[in-house]
Amino acid sequence: MAPLEPSIAVQDSDPNAQLIDAFVVPTDTGSVVLIDADYGQLDAVAGPFQIALYSRLPLSMGELAVIRARVEADLFTHAVRTAGEGRRWLLALLTGLLELGVVGVLLAFLFLNREPVHAVVAWAVPLGFVPGLFLAWRAVARRRVGARARATLEVGELLPTTAIGRDGDSLARLRDLWRFIDQPNEPRDLMRLERAARVRVRWPAAARFYRALAAAPKVSTPQGRLARLRARARGQWAAPHPLTYLEARSQ
Amino acid sequence: MMNLACWAVPIRDGYVLRADRSTAAILQAAPSRSPQFWGWRIALIQPQSQQFSAPLAARAATMAVDYARMAGDAAPRDGSRRRGRMMIWMEVALGLALIIASGGHWVPALAGAWLLAGRRWLRWLLGLATPVAQSPAAPAQSPLVSSDAHAGLGRIERAMREVDDDTAAYALGAVLARADGLDEVAEVYEALAGGMHPSTLPPHIGFWVADETLHNPWRLALPAPAAATGGPG
Numbered sequence A: 001m002a003p004l005e006p007s008i009a010v011q012d013s014d015p016n017a018q019l020i021d022a023f024v025v026p027t028d029t030g031s032v033v034l035i036d037a038d039y040g041q042l043d044a045v046a047g048p049f050q051i052a053l054y055s056r057l058p059l060s061m062g063e064l065a066v067i068r069a070r071v072e073a074d075l076f077t078h079a080v081r082t083a084g085e086g087r088r089w090l091l092a093l094l095t096g097l098l099e100l101g102v103v104g105v106l107l108a109f110l111f112l113n114r115e116p117v118h119a120v121v122a123w124a125v126p127l128g129f130v131p132g133l134f135l136a137w138r139a140v141a142r143r144r145v146g147a148r149a150r151a152t153l154e155v156g157e158l159l160p161t162t163a164i165g166r167d168g169d170s171l172a173r174l175r176d177l178w179r180f181i182d183q184p185n186e187p188r189d190l191m192r193l194e195r196a197a198r199v200r201v202r203w204p205a206a207a208r209f210y211r212a213l214a215a216a217p218k219v220s221t222p223q224g225r226l227a228r229l230r231a232r233a234r235g236q237w238a239a240p241h242p243l244t245y246l247e248a249r250s251q
Numbered sequence B: 001m002m003n004l005a006c007w008a009v010p011i012r013d014g015y016v017l018r019a020d021r022s023t024a025a026i027l028q029a030a031p032s033r034s035p036q037f038w039g040w041r042i043a044l045i046q047p048q049s050q051q052f053s054a055p056l057a058a059r060a061a062t063m064a065v066d067y068a069r070m071a072g073d074a075a076p077r078d079g080s081r082r083r084g085r086m087m088i089w090m091e092v093a094l095g096l097a098l099i100i101a102s103g104g105h106w107v108p109a110l111a112g113a114w115l116l117a118g119r120r121w122l123r124w125l126l127g128l129a130t131p132v133a134q135s136p137a138a139p140a141q142s143p144l145v146s147s148d149a150h151a152g153l154g155r156i157e158r159a160m161r162e163v164d165d166d167t168a169a170y171a172l173g174a175v176l177a178r179a180d181g182l183d184e185v186a187e188v189y190e191a192l193a194g195g196m197h198p199s200t201l202p203p204h205i206g207f208w209v210a211d212e213t214l215h216n217p218w219r220l221a222l223p224a225p226a227a228a229t230g231g232p233g
Helices: A061-082 A089-112 A116-141 A143-155 A168-182 A190-200 A204-215 A225-237 B022-032 B054-072 B080-101 B106-125 B151-161 B166-179 B183-193 B211-215
Strands: A018-026 A031-036 A049-054 A158-164 B002-011 B014-019 B040-046 B144-149 B207-209
Touching (some): A018 A168, A031 A061, A061 A158, A089 A116, A089 B106, A116 A143, A116 B080, A116 B106, A190 A204, B002 B151, B002 B183, B040 B054
Parallel strands (some): A018 A049, B040 B144
Antiparallel strands (some): A018 A031
16 A cells, blocks of 8 residues: 655745744643734735744644645635625725715705605615615725735635744744743633733734634533543543644634 | 645544535635636545555545535525625615605605615626626646644544543543544544444544445445535534
């Protein structure tokens, strides 16, 4: 039997690559992967995408492959969702101006004809016209994000290799976060981590991430024999700080 | 090429194969992407032991992804379409209300007509409501399959090997997998710990590759996606 080839290991970043930063950060039960990247700012025309990994311990190739697949899913789902925004934004702006004109005429009519029967008109203005104006404003405001998403769908590719993260600021933030959690007598708690990320490390993305993690529903435990076996096994086998809780999240 | 992941979950007699939960999202986005990227680079994630030969891994991983692709067609869409329908109904109701309340004045009647149909007609005419172009995606290149060892999966396999009772071993595997955040793996072990035989696993949980099949990949058969009770991955 010929064995399969493993993927290419972690390496230096591609010089043209758009780096997507992935951090292995501590949690109350172990560690998770935090993707600190604004997908709307990535420009696929400038080069392919590549994950830059910041981790104090090396990850196995399988873990890297899972991170890559999750980031690929996040990245292109985001691109599909935002690709329609800002398309033909000039026409959308003209439509918005036309709508604004209709609202203006309607308000002038209300001002000149104050009759009880026209109360329904006063209700219809915010309910009926604000969404249309919002659509026009959004098309103009998000035209660049939409253009980048369309470029991602057209030419974007996530490289199959993972780069070692080398940004000094990012390394320092990650080190400070781990130092905080490694202090003796410091209980591992998501809200303490959130405060440390916000106040000590000044890392807003990590603070948002911990808040979201604390608010996420926990996995329910099944009842019966399986639950008892689980409880027994948890005490006997569970590692104190597992490293492989992988969750890719975009900001 | 698209980077996909496929789990090879070690069990007592072989492996359970399933595509990672990201696969469904990647394949749903594929029709919007340029055809030059319609190829799969599948990482077969397994414990340290290299049990899979190249042809078996290629066939099994492709089948797992194929299954996720077929089952993904029936996956529920997000709520944006429902919100869009609600908006249309609200616009129609407000438009009718304005026309009725206009009492013969042309200004509210015009505003009502705009809400009733004018806005949608203009957006359709200018192409502002057209969705992003999609083409039916089919892999244009043969898949590239690599084998990648997963430290967490290896740890689980080693821990399970020390437990004699099958059910207890699977329960232990489920606990360790949940603790490591490997939800796909935990679902497999939970199903097996619940007394299910690997050959009767529901398609959305995965399909069984018995030890004897490891030497004959062409014996693999995929369950029908219509029998799926939940989403893949």
